[in-house]
Amino acid sequence: MKIAILQHVAFEGPAEIENWCRQTRAEYKIYRIFQGDPLPSAEETDFLVILGGPMSVLDELPWLEQERQLIRAFISQGKPVFGVCLGGQQIAKALGAAIFQGADREAGWLPIRTMGSTAVGDLPEELVVFHWHGEQFGLPEGAERLFASEVCANQGFVYNGNVIGLQFHFESTQESIESILQNDAAFLDGSAHTQTAAEIRNQPIPASNREVLYRLLDRLKASVPDRKG
Template identity: 85%
Template structure:
């Protein structure tokens, strides 16, 4: 099985997702789009992961169209797809949902409410997770909402049982958060749902976040079609 991870900028890497790949001995490649690397081919990819980035889907740079074509191809082939933040927005748009500017930015350690507690055999009713976004996605037709927050009703969804888009970051580590703070601190504008850099740095990463990420990835890995079938 081959997992392809799409990385948009040098300071938003796979973090805990890469740790999961190593711990589960799952073969993976990282496509560093910011270095001009070519997107993987759909027929050579079993599982696609799309990371975040500061660029906007609304700006429509041409490469975003190509990325969505890859996402659509994987979905049509019944292969699992997982996206966070910009990656979640790309999945949502590939499925026909709108992307729009939210009333508030969310940046820092803020709660989300679990809308569907039955997936994965049960999820906590509320989680504190790392956010870094201003834009939001609508819920794609046929998708099931997973999470919501006070100012973002669609924080996560599952589509067809093997496609998951999240607006927040389960994959965050201390190092990955520090990289974002060092490179994109201007995003913290002091509005109601943004924390200070110090508050973000001093907040411990809930152990449950990594555990839930691993469960989501395990679930998706189990849906990879058998090439020999």
């Protein structure tokens, strides 16, 4: 099985997703879009992961549409796709959902609640997760909502059992959070649903984040179609 990880900026890497790849001994390659790496081929890859980034899905950048075409190719071939933040928005837009500016930014360790879906197995009723977004996605037609928060009705969804888009960052580690704080601290504007850098740094990462992330990735890995021939 071959996993392709699309990284959009140097300071938002795969973090705990890469740790999962190593622990499961999955073959993976990181495509650094910010360095001009070409996108992978859907025919030669089994599982697509799309990371976050500070750009907007609505920006008129050719590679954003090329990435969405790749997402559609994976979905049409029945292959799993997993996206976080910008990646989740890219999946939503590829499936025809709207992307829009939320009424409030979310940045820092804030709660989400689960919506009762059983599509990906049992989930905790509430989780405290790391957010870093202003824009939001609508729920794609045919998708099932997984998570919501006070200011963002669609924090995550599952589509067709093997496509998951999240608005937040289950994959965060202390190192990945520090990288974001060092490179994008201006995003913390003091609004109602943003924490300070000190508050973010002082929050231990809940063990449930890693547990649920690994469970979701394990489920998607198990859905990879058998190769023919």
